Amino acid sequence: MRKKIAYCVFILAAAAALVCSVAVFPDNAFRSAGIACAQDDWKAEFEDICFRTDDSLSLTNEELRRLVSRCDALKPRIEKLDETERKVFLQRLRMCRDLFAFVLESQEKK
Amino acid sequence: MKPTLKTFAVAACFLIFAAGSGARERVPPQTYGRVIIGNHSAGAGLAPVVFDHWLHRARYTCRLCHVDIGFSMKAGATNITAATNRQGFHCGACHDGKRRYDGKIIFASCTESPVGKEALCDRCHAWRKNIAHENDFKAFAEKLPKDVFGNGISWEAAEKSGQVRPLDFLEGVSLKRPALKAQKDVSIEANVTWISDVVFSHKKHAVWNGCEVCHPDIFPIKRGEKKYTMLEIDEGEYCGVCHGKVAFPLASCEKCHTRPTF
Numbered sequence A: 001m002r003k004k005i006a007y008c009v010f011i012l013a014a015a016a017a018l019v020c021s022v023a024v025f026p027d028n029a030f031r032s033a034g035i036a037c038a039q040d041d042w043k044a045e046f047e048d049i050c051f052r053t054d055d056s057l058s059l060t061n062e063e064l065r066r067l068v069s070r071c072d073a074l075k076p077r078i079e080k081l082d083e084t085e086r087k088v089f090l091q092r093l094r095m096c097r098d099l100f101a102f103v104l105e106s107q108e109k110k
Numbered sequence B: 001m002k003p004t005l006k007t008f009a010v011a012a013c014f015l016i017f018a019a020g021s022g023a024r025e026r027v028p029p030q031t032y033g034r035v036i037i038g039n040h041s042a043g044a045g046l047a048p049v050v051f052d053h054w055l056h057r058a059r060y061t062c063r064l065c066h067v068d069i070g071f072s073m074k075a076g077a078t079n080i081t082a083a084t085n086r087q088g089f090h091c092g093a094c095h096d097g098k099r100r101y102d103g104k105i106i107f108a109s110c111t112e113s114p115v116g117k118e119a120l121c122d123r124c125h126a127w128r129k130n131i132a133h134e135n136d137f138k139a140f141a142e143k144l145p146k147d148v149f150g151n152g153i154s155w156e157a158a159e160k161s162g163q164v165r166p167l168d169f170l171e172g173v174s175l176k177r178p179a180l181k182a183q184k185d186v187s188i189e190a191n192v193t194w195i196s197d198v199v200f201s202h203k204k205h206a207v208w209n210g211c212e213v214c215h216p217d218i219f220p221i222k223r224g225e226k227k228y229t230m231l232e233i234d235e236g237e238y239c240g241v242c243h244g245k246v247a248f249p250l251a252s253c254e255k256c257h258t259r260p261t262f
Helices: A002-024 A029-050 A053-058 A061-078 A083-109 B005-025 B053-057 B062-069 B082-086 B117-122 B137-141 B155-161 B202-209 B230-234
Strands: B034-037 B049-052 B186-188 B198-200
Touching (some): A029 A061, A029 A083, A061 A083, A083 B062, B049 B053, B053 B137, B062 B202, B155 B202
Antiparallel strands (some): B186 B198
16 A cells, blocks of 8 residues: 555656646756657648649549648648748648649539 | 731731740840849848859759749749748758758858858859859750750750759658659640640649649639630730740740641
């Protein structure tokens, strides 16, 4: 029983230390790692969407619709980036989205 | 079929138009496609930047710069600054002093190094300066297939023969895309009888542009929905976004109007 309590106290202390260190040291490694992870997150999603532009004509209407939705969902995340990065990637995302929408509209008209 | 008075009148108008376009576009071959960028240069006490398309298009595709790096298709609209270059955007995406082309390091843009600052800046901020550039147009162009207008280079033939191999991928910037599937050529009927129809090759254009440079920004319409006019194109719309500015000019009628008439 005492062993269990000691174990729980240790876990709680470790968690508290982690929370405090993030709060007290805003530029510490935990925070940086978190930001890096979030950055990779939007970029990975961006790459996963936009690499499909070259084969957009072979995609089904459903796939195209899903890609357009993913572009729309990603946009607010890119809008939070710094000025130049935001401008560059919003433009790139818009080009991808517009191409998918264009192909979708063309296919629907056929 | 006998040519009518109307046909002659339209042909005469066309010749005047072509002559006018030709005359307007006859800039020296080395300056065809030149863009002067001066949004922020004067504020920094520097001459505007002279950007020569011929040097860059020989090495990279249009898409790499106008999609992956994010340069606008309209001159001056990108808002390039020394700071954005230093952060690795715009010119700094390649000109970072680390990347290599053909084994050679690409010089860094907008460095803050005080040593030889003037000389370094002059490589790009060269407007109205008599700067001897490392890459000489004449030496470059003499080995390539010739053309009458524009840069005097047949870029299409140069690309086809492998003399020009533009890169379409920049590590850390471009996306690894699957191989582009070639689309069918599109025939665009000429409104008049004295010139042949246009055969638009998706394949030729996609090598340089991919899909998203043209669709839907430049060509938002679907096939057959729009009648293009040479006046609109001459004013810089549709084909005129590139042709007449960087790609071969409109005076090269026979390059687009290629459908055999007999």
